[in-house]
Amino acid sequence: MTAPVRGAERVVAGFRGLRIAVEARLREAQARNAERLLSVQRGITPLDPDGPGPHVRNLLTVVTERDGLRVRVGLPSDALASEGFWFRFLDQGVQAQTVRYRRAGSQKRHIIQVPARQAQLILIRSLATVQAEAQTALQDAVAAAVREVRGR
Numbered sequence: 001m002t003a004p005v006r007g008a009e010r011v012v013a014g015f016r017g018l019r020i021a022v023e024a025r026l027r028e029a030q031a032r033n034a035e036r037l038l039s040v041q042r043g044i045t046p047l048d049p050d051g052p053g054p055h056v057r058n059l060l061t062v063v064t065e066r067d068g069l070r071v072r073v074g075l076p077s078d079a080l081a082s083e084g085f086w087f088r089f090l091d092q093g094v095q096a097q098t099v100r101y102r103r104a105g106s107q108k109r110h111i112i113q114v115p116a117r118q119a120q121l122i123l124i125r126s127l128a129t130v131q132a133e134a135q136t137a138l139q140d141a142v143a144a145a146v147r148e149v150r151g152r
Helices: 008-044 078-083 086-092 122-150
Strands: 061-064 071-074 097-102 109-114
Touching: 008 061, 008 071, 008 122, 086 122
Parallel strands: none
Antiparallel strands: 061 071, 097 109
16 A cells, blocks of 8 residues: 655655755855865965966966856866977976977977976865865855755
8 A cells, every 4th residue: 555645746846956055055065165275276376487378377278167166277178288398398297308399280390498397286285275165165165055955
């Protein structure tokens, strides 16, 4: 013998409302986290007079995916990564050497002398700086959304 389940529609609607509230709060938190990470990355990326083209620090940016929940910080596109290739030398270090390269979409070849660089570990240091704060912000966003839905 079966008994009808009462209130299932209300429970489903509550979960749907929770999902919407959580996503909205997470979008806000992710945007703040991304801006904080970008700020730290720019702060610890040196202005390197030996680098070709614009200073790498000025190329760092934030790209938010369409859903607003995923963000990419740094040099998030192939074009930016190509233009800011010097960032790898600053971040990971390099021995003095001659480097041959082509920019994305160009057939022109460039040759430059790269001076020795000690690794700055910009990505690791910036993530370590903001990780705990970002994690707390995301947890707080979820908790606030749950409180908001529960209070309705």
